[in-house]
Amino acid sequence: MSNDPKTALITGGAQRIGQALVNHFHDLGWRVIIHYHASRDAADQLTQRLNGKRQDSARAFSADLGTIDQIEALAKAVTDLEWPLDLVIHNAAQFSPTPLSTTTESSWEHLMSTNLKAPFFLTQALLNMLSARANLIFLCDIFGDRPLPNYSVYSATKAGLAMMTRSLALDLAPAHRVNGIALGAILPPSIAASAENDGPQDAPQSSAALEESALLDSILARVPLASIGSPVHIAEVAEFLASSAYITGQIIPVDGGRRVG
Numbered sequence: 001m002s003n004d005p006k007t008a009l010i011t012g013g014a015q016r017i018g019q020a021l022v023n024h025f026h027d028l029g030w031r032v033i034i035h036y037h038a039s040r041d042a043a044d045q046l047t048q049r050l051n052g053k054r055q056d057s058a059r060a061f062s063a064d065l066g067t068i069d070q071i072e073a074l075a076k077a078v079t080d081l082e083w084p085l086d087l088v089i090h091n092a093a094q095f096s097p098t099p100l101s102t103t104t105e106s107s108w109e110h111l112m113s114t115n116l117k118a119p120f121f122l123t124q125a126l127l128n129m130l131s132a133r134a135n136l137i138f139l140c141d142i143f144g145d146r147p148l149p150n151y152s153v154y155s156a157t158k159a160g161l162a163m164m165t166r167s168l169a170l171d172l173a174p175a176h177r178v179n180g181i182a183l184g185a186i187l188p189p190s191i192a193a194s195a196e197n198d199g200p201q202d203a204p205q206s207s208a209a210l211e212e213s214a215l216l217d218s219i220l221a222r223v224p225l226a227s228i229g230s231p232v233h234i235a236e237v238a239e240f241l242a243s244s245a246y247i248t249g250q251i252i253p254v255d256g257g258r259r260v261g
Contacts, residue, residue: 005057007083007131008242009033011065011122012092014043017139017186020231021089021238026050026057028239031083034060035074035092059083065092065118066110075125084131087242090119090138090161098153108153115157120164130176135242138165139234140180142255162251169249177248179241184255185219186229225256 008025012018013034019042022032032050036043043060050058059081063074078085094114098107119138143151144158162180169178220228233254241247 004083005029005031006086007031007033008087008089009035009078009085009126010089010091011035011118012037014039014046014060017183017231017234018091019046020235021091022046022050022058024232024235024239025087025242026053030087031056032058033078033081033083033085034058035065036060036062037064037092065122066113068121071118071122072125075122075129078126079129085126085129085134086131087135087137088123088126088130089238090122090136092118093139093157095151095154097150099150100152103153111153111157115154116160116164119161123168132175133245134176136168136172136176136178137238137241138162138178138180140165140182140251142182142184142253142258144182146258165251166249173248177241177245179248180251181234181237181241182251182253182255183234184229184253184258185216185223186231186234186254219258223256223258224260227256229254229256 006029008021008030010018010021010025010032013022013032014036018034022034026032034043034047040062043062047058047060061074061077063070065071065074092114094111096107096111098111123136138161140162141155141158143155144160144162147155162182165178165180172178216228237252237254241250241252
């Protein structure tokens with residue numbers, strides 16, 4: 001019987017929620033495969049730090065998940081690594097407004113490709129690498145159930161991802177389990193941008209930043225716990241789903257009670 005540690009592949013794993021997931025599972029003793037697109041420096045630094053803690057426990061691979069060729073290249077790189085996958089967390093996603101009057105076909109395709117097409121075809125490409133009883137976790141969104149004004153395409157992709165989660169749970173049972181996590185106000189883009197900005201903290205806010213701040217305020221006004229969630233909360237639920245042998249086809253909201261607010 002192999003004594004190799006379990007292995008998790010986390011897409012969009014170099015920063016924000018993805019990085020929290022990577023750190024969490026690595027701390028549990030897992031090997032981690034970090035997918036990234038443009039965040040090479042962050043991915044390299046994270047990989048070096050984790051390998052410094054435990055030798056040969058982390059690898060990073062770049063891919064633009066908006067293209068089938070690069071999805072297949074990522075799957076080949078993972079296959080060549082010969083670390084059978086016990087867990088795949090589909091975290092990578094794009095979040096941007098799409099007002100009906102100004103949305104272009106290009107912006108539609110970009111959101112649909114990254115948020116919906118990529119998780120499906122990456123799962124397909126990795127099927128032969130999944131270990132027995134492997135788990136898939138899709139990061140969904142409460143806005144896939146309750147649409148966000150002027151984000152109709154994003155909301156549609158997340159609604160589609162929720163249905164994909166349930167459908168694949170049927171298609172891949174009993175060999176594998178498939179579940180989702182529906183994110184609420186978990187480190188929104190405006191907060192992340194502020195945290196990563198090295199400039200002066202008293203610089204005037206742009207109109208886009210003010211708009212995002214107003215959006216955040218409107219969301220928090222409907223959250224019973226009245227606070228922004230932490231990526232750690234997502235990682236804790238992912239750990240629960242990865243270890244719960246009799247749960248599949250479920251989407252757990254982590255939203256501070258937003259669905260009942």
